[in-house]
Amino acid sequence: MSDPRAFLSFDFDHNASDKLLFAGQSKNSKTPFSVEDWSAKASMPQAQWEALVSAKINKCNMVIVLVGKTMASATGVAKEIAMAKDNNVPVFGVYVDGANTTSNLPTGLPRGRVISWSWDNIASAINQMMGEKKNK
Template sequence: MIPATKTPVFISFDYDNDAALKDLLVGQAANSRSPFFIADWSIKKATNGWKIDAKRRIQRSRVVIVICGRHTSKAVGVATEIEIAKEVGVRYVLLRGYKDGKIERPGGTSWVFDTMYDWTWDNMRRLTDMRPWWKRIRWA
């Protein structure tokens, strides 16, 4: 059973190039201290109804984590999932998949308005904590 305080997330990633990164994020979500759990992730095969299925999956989430890798700008499915997230009002965050080398932004994102975050435990905790601000205050 998943505690009510954990945030459901949808993972968007380049299936052809970054599936291993998705597996790492799934592993991180399994940690008992993780503030999020994986509600679902990108669909591998683009069938006739995949966009409807993706929309349903994204709507079950509170945050879409977009793993950005070396070829993400060419991943049409990732760009589509971001558009769906915007359409249904689900927040999305860009997560740098690799520490070094060139990392590409997905289509439909902005250099000005869409920050790409480093994949750190603190960032993951902060980016997926959807509690109201008054519940995040730590009293000494």
Template sequence: MAKARLFVSFDYDNDETLKTFLIGQSKHDDTPFDVTDASVKEHLTGDWEEKVKGRINRADVVCVLCGMRTHTAKGVSIELAIAKKLGKPYFLLKGYRDVDCTRPKGGENDKMYTWTWENLKTLIHGGR
């Protein structure tokens, strides 16, 4: 089975470490995904949204890594809206175990899943 191409949306200013951890997990032998693209730290002007739209469009699934300030991350909210508009499957993943993590704007009613290896593999394959 081919690995899923994963776009990772995250709060670049506060949660870059989470993306680093996810990339580390993607190196496991039994990983069902490749991180093909992720949020970028650019000003939210001009063709930024078109660039991200292309990146999300090339992905099979979108993972939104949620941290303590994700609700304030304008870029994450835009990326989620683009994923929804493109009809891309997505899921929200709780980035920190022992703190309250928030959902991005537009994802307030979406389920946030606990980040475990088994959950991640299930979510990548559509188990949500």
């Protein structure tokens, strides 16, 4: 079986560099997943963006939200979390950019589903998400 596919959700305006670091490091980690870089590459009408992103999320096994310090303003991230839930795709978050347990979270992401950025933590969360997906 191939590695599970992860859709990365992040605040495009504030955490694009964290997304590049995360995706790049994931290729060299022992974490059993592949990152699908399906971010919208150009500006488009809202309805078109929503249809495109929802279809991409539905092709993945999980959504990993990169939780930065400015999540309260990341409305696209909240929409991606809602799309994942609508498609029964498990979601968890990873703190980036100095964010921590006191940082704002995007709507729809419970604090208990956000972890610190270590590849052991991420591997454990992925194993848990894949177990949840099988049980649905």
